[in-house]
Amino acid sequence: MKKEIIICLLSLGMLTSCGSASSSSDSKKTETSTADRETIFQVSLLQGLTLGDYYGSVTVGELKQKGDTGIGTFEGVNGELIMVDGTVYRALSDGSIETAPDDETIPFANVTFFDADEKQELSDISGIADLKALLDEKVEKLGKNRFYMVRIDGIFKRVHARSELKQEEPYKPLAEALATDQREFSWDNIEGTVVALYCPQYMNDLNAVGWHMHFVSADKSKGGHMLDIDIDSAELKIDFTQGFNMLLPETAKFPTLDLTVDQSEDIKKVETKD
Ligand SMILES: [Zn+2]
Numbered sequence: 557m558k559k560e561i562i563i564c565l566l567s568l569g570m571l572t573s574c575g576s577a578s579s580s581s582d583s584k585k586t587e588t589s590t591a592d593r594e595t596i597f598q599v600s601l602l603q604g605l606t607l608g609d610y611y612g613s614v615t616v617g618e619l620k621q622k623g624d625t626g627i628g629t630f631e632g633v634n635g636e637l638i639m640v641d642g643t644v645y646r647a648l649s650d651g652s653i654e655t656a657p658d659d660e661t662i663p664f665a666n667v668t669f670f671d672a673d674e675k676q677e678l679s680d681i682s683g684i685a686d687l688k689a690l691l692d693e694k695v696e697k698l699g700k701n702r703f704y705m706v707r708i709d710g711i712f713k714r715v716h717a718r719s720e721l722k723q724e725e726p727y728k729p730l731a732e733a734l735a736t737d738q739r740e741f742s743w744d745n746i747e748g749t750v751v752a753l754y755c756p757q758y759m760n761d762l763n764a765v766g767w768h769m770h771f772v773s774a775d776k777s778k779g780g781h782m783l784d785i786d787i788d789s790a791e792l793k794i795d796f797t798q799g800f801n802m803l804l805p806e807t808a809k810f811p812t813l814d815l816t817v818d819q820s821e822d823i824k825k826v827e828t829k830d
Contacts, residue, residue: 593669595799596703596753597622602763604805605629605664606822607813608727612661613805616644619667620658625705625795627751627770628665630656633733634722636781638770639667640707640749645772647719647779651741653772663805666753666763668705672793674698678708681787688767694794695754703797704754710790711747716740716829717771717780731822741780748773750782760820762802764827783829 599614612631619626620642628637635646637656644656674694681687695704721737752769759765772779804810 593671594797595801596666596668596705596797597626598763598800598802599628599662599665600803600805600810601761601815602664602823603761603815603819604810604813605633606730606819606826607815608729608733609805609807609809609813610663610723610727611805611807611809612663613807613810614662614665614803615658616656616660616662617658619644619662619665622801623667623669625670625707625751626665626667627753627768628662628667631661631663632722632724632727633663633720633730636717636719636770636779637662637665638751638772638779639665640751640772645776645779647717647770647772647781649719649721649737649739651717651719651739651743651778651780653776653779655776663807666705666768668703668795668797670705670707670793670795672707673796674794676792676794677789678710678787678792679789681785683786684769684782684784687785687787691752691754691767698794698796701756701758703756703800705795705797706750706752706754707793707795708750708752708787708790709748709793710787711745712790713786713788714742714744714784715746715748715771715782716742716784717782719780729822731825734826740783741778743773743778746773746778747775748779750785761815764823765820768827781827 624642626639718740755763769782771782
């Protein structure tokens with residue numbers, strides 16, 4: 557009974573097959589098809605989460621049918637979600653990592669099946685602004701009106717990340733919750749993976765425009781929503797993604813949210829350091 561919105565982007569004059577809204581019964585069959593691998597699947601709107609709709613609408617198990625790589629959060633904003641190689645990890649409020657159970661629910665996430673369409677060696681990057689500038693330059697060349705999922709693997713000089721305490725009902729708006737319940741951590745010389753999503757400008761009412769990055773260490777012991785990074789050397793992989801498939805949640809709260817309010821300032825506040 558889940559409603560899905562599918563938007564297909566046309567790129568390089570090639571028609572991309574949208575496929576039909578996939579139900580769990582046909583997801584097994586379609587998950588290996590080209591169209592599905594080239595789709596960003598989104599659970600709800602970030603703007604719902606920022607207004608305090610922390611109620612989960614898909615399970616971790618269902619999310620795994622839609623991708624093997626991605627970012628998001630859990631019911632009650634119970635930690636940051638990082639999906640790498642098909643496993644869903646939770647970064648807890650102390651920066652430690654645990655594997656999320658398949659029956660836990662998710663209020664907001666973006667995932668895709670990751671295929672590296674382009675690779676590049678990275679070196680000497682000082683700060684997340686430098687990294688974003690480099691990635692923006694790539695997007696400028698590749699086309700800024702489609703989605704990109706990025707994966708960066710390496711040994712990083714420094715990673716600064718955050719997670720947050722699980723929220724209790726009644727849920728406050730996210731900026732308010734993070735003002736008291738966000739926790740930050742830094743790690744030096746840490747091996748791991750950054751998963752980053754790029755959303756085009758026209759996603760302004762549905763997600764954060766530009767880059768949203770999460771980190772998990774190679775030994776799967778540390779991670780979070782990434783606020784800053786210094787890179788000595790690492791490998792960048794970019795997955796070009798033409799399709800966008802969004803699930804509207806059937807939570808009791810979702811239909812009552814006032815989504816006419818522009819939340820770009822609040823989103824900037826919750827996504828970045830300053
Ligand atoms: Zn995040």
